[in-house]
Amino acid sequence: MKKRLLLLLTLSILFFNCKKEKTIGLITDKAMVVSAREEASKIGADILQKGGNAFDAMVATELALAVAYPYAGNLGGGGFMVYRKNTGEIGALDYREKAPLAAHKDMYLDSLGNVIENKSTLGAMAVGIPGTVAGVFAAHKKFGSLPIQEILAPVIALAKRGVIVTSKQEARIKKYQPYFLKANKDSILFDKNWKKGDTIKYPDLATTLERISQNRRDEFYKGETAKRLVAFIQDNGGIITEEDLAKYEAKWRTPITFTYDDLRIISMSPPASGGICLAQIMNGIEPFDLDKYGHNSTKAIQVITEAERRAYADRSFYLGDPDFVEIPIETLISKEYTKNRMNDFLFEKSTSSKDVSHGNITMTESDETTHYSIIDQFGNAVSVTTTINGAYGSKLYCSELGFFLNNEMDDFSSKPGTPNMFGLIGAEANKIEPEKRMLSSMTPTIVEKNGQLYMVVGTPGGSTIITSVLQTILNVHEFDMGMQEAVNQPRFHHQWLPDVIKIEPTGFDKKVKNKLRQLGYELDQTNSPIIGKVDAILVLPNGKLEGGADPRGDDTAVGF
Ligand code: DON
Numbered sequence: 297m298k299k300r301l302l303l304l305l306t307l308s309i310l311f312f313n314c315k316k317e318k319t320i321g322l323i324t325d326k327a328m329v330v331s332a333r334e335e336a337s338k339i340g341a342d343i344l345q346k347g348g349n350a351f352d353a354m355v356a357t358e359l360a361l362a363v364a365y366p367y368a369g370n371l372g373g374g375g376f377m378v379y380r381k382n383t384g385e386i387g388a389l390d391y392r393e394k395a396p397l398a399a400h401k402d403m404y405l406d407s408l409g410n411v412i413e414n415k416s417t418l419g420a421m422a423v424g425i426p427g428t429v430a431g432v433f434a435a436h437k438k439f440g441s442l443p444i445q446e447i448l449a450p451v452i453a454l455a456k457r458g459v460i461v462t463s464k465q466e467a468r469i470k471k472y473q474p475y476f477l478k479a480n481k482d483s484i485l486f487d488k489n490w491k492k493g494d495t496i497k498y499p500d501l502a503t504t505l506e507r508i509s510q511n512r513r514d515e516f517y518k519g520e521t522a523k524r525l526v527a528f529i530q531d532n533g534g535i536i537t538e539e540d541l542a543k544y545e546a547k548w549r550t551p552i553t554f555t556y557d558d559l560r561i562i563s564m565s566p567p568a569s570g571g572i573c574l575a576q577i578m579n580g581i582e583p584f585d586l587d588k589y590g591h592n593s594t595k596a597i598q599v600i601t602e603a604e605r606r607a608y609a610d611r612s613f614y615l616g617d618p619d620f621v622e623i624p625i626e627t628l629i630s631k632e633y634t635k636n637r638m639n640d641f642l643f644e645k646s647t648s649s650k651d652v653s654h655g656n657i658t659m660t661e662s663d664e665t666t667h668y669s670i671i672d673q674f675g676n677a678v679s680v681t682t683t684i685n686g687a688y689g690s691k692l693y694c695s696e697l698g699f700f701l702n703n704e705m706d707d708f709s710s711k712p713g714t715p716n717m718f719g720l721i722g723a724e725a726n727k728i729e730p731e732k733r734m735l736s737s738m739t740p741t742i743v744e745k746n747g748q749l750y751m752v753v754g755t756p757g758g759s760t761i762i763t764s765v766l767q768t769i770l771n772v773h774e775f776d777m778g779m780q781e782a783v784n785q786p787r788f789h790h791q792w793l794p795d796v797i798k799i800e801p802t803g804f805d806k807k808v809k810n811k812l813r814q815l816g817y818e819l820d821q822t823n824s825p826i827i828g829k830v831d832a833i834l835v836l837p838n839g840k841l842e843g844g845a846d847p848r849g850d851d852t853a854v855g856f
Contacts, residue, residue, distance in 0.1 A: 321780030328855030331668035336360035351439035374427035375682030382675035391431025393424030404710035420534030422703035433513035458497035479691035501698025570739025576607035579634035608792035613654035616725035646816035649795035665756030679740035707734035718758035757828035764828030779834035783844035
């Protein structure tokens with residue numbers, strides 16, 4: 297009997313330890329890179345090991361993802377970086393795609409004014425001018441410490457050596473093959489029946505990267521690569537010209553900053569909506585005792601949903617490229633403004649999105665993406681989200697150069713009031729104009745606590761990016777979770793329209809779901825098997841780092 301009890305005790309200790317172990321991420325002393333593929337995290341971390349800083353690692357990780365994670369990593373897309381240096385200096389870099397010079401507001405409409413199916417999502421007309429190469433070179437020029445050739449060498453070697461197909465990648469390639477056939481004139485590398493364990497080599501991409509390594513930024517925007525890229529896009533019916541590429545510039549922006557309890561949040565500014573929306577949602581929920589309601593409890597979900605509903609209504613109306621539209625940022629992110637927006641919320645019944653429009657402000661004020669988080673051994677932090685928009689972007693693959701092109705043009709509002717591929721409704725502020733940047737939901741974010749670096753966080757997920765970042769921060773701050781545990785939690789999302797709470801099918805309490813329905817909330821579990829793939833780093837009280845790599849993907853933390 298005693299023996300059996302002992303065995304039971306040992307087994308249960310083992311069980312609890314295993315369970316606990318699963319929710320603790322990689323812990324390192326000094327430095328870490330968390331990204332969508334182990335190969336990319338490793339290349340970034342190796343650059344840090346060599347003495348490079350977070351910005352060198354950013355260049356390496358971004359380009360390694362273009363090789364190892366063609367689903368979203370890219371040369372043919374764009375992104376945003378938020379940084380915090382060890383001195384406390386903060387900033388942001390916008391390398392978002394732009395509309396070509398020949399773009400115009402009705403370019404996706406037929407003669408009757410209806411949106412032409414697939415035109416803004418599939419093939420060459422969907423492509424915005426890529427910003428990624430300009431982005432990494434801008435980051436490197438300002439803050440890099442290692443020579444660019446040294447940073448690119450392991451990336452080029454990876455492209456030549458090849459990348460092993462994971463089971464998730466096998467499924468993704470299979471799923472999108474019918475679209476590759478539609479978008480491309482000739483067969484492409486990804487038409488092959490790739491299986492888990494196969495190695496995909498990228499010799500053409502390696503050659504492109506070699507040319508970029510040698511001739512730097514201008515290779516992509518003015519050199520041989522530019523010429524070949526434009527010829528390819530035009531041959532496939534697109535409108536991007538050599539002038540478009542030559543005119544592209546990445547832009548340094550001022551990040552959005554705001555406080556939540558004792559945290560200071562630093563996040564991306566327009567043309568990304570992430571920082572403003574996150575501020576509005578967090579301002580909306582700050583007065584409520586979320587920790588007392590409990591994690592993913594009915595009341596917590598209600599408060600968060602109602603704050604999200606109001607923030608996304610404003611997003612739709614006010615936000616666009618700040619170089620083209622005036623955005624009342626200070627008002628939108630002020631605590632006072634959001635307090636008034638939340639005034640009509642009652643716990644007894646859901647608000648209807650029909651009754652919520654954008655707030656009234658007088659203008660008096662002067663689907664695939666990937667995120668990676670980096671902290672270096674010097675204490676610099678970099679938070680980057682990069683994308684070609686849809687899975688494999690426009691599906692148009694330039695075989696000669698070895699990369700997919702984005703379909704970011706779909707992030708504009710093709711027609712005011714008509715939802716885009718993320719169901720987001722846009723208005724005038726986000727209409728198509730030549731050289732304008734399309735509104736984004738990307739939310740690369742850095743959090744300080746008591747003035748010190750605390751968390752680096754971000755995710756893909758289209759419109760759900762903002763709310764996934766939100767929940768990850770809240771899981772740590774309100775619900776005392778570690779980084780990996782916070783990343784693993786089931787997620788939900790509301791974006792004003794459609795008036796539903798998207799909810800991951802597993803992990804939510806049935807009673808909570810029933811109660812929410814009773815209160816008038818519609819739950820959509822079918823559309824979202826997963827919401828986001830968060831990659832984040834938490835600075836622990838002892839100064840060590842804990843990685844949170846999302847198990848929803850092949851995401852991995854590597855560090856030392
Ligand atoms: O910038 C944006 O908001 C979108 N292009 C992001 C797309 C995305 O996250 C797709 N991933 N699931």
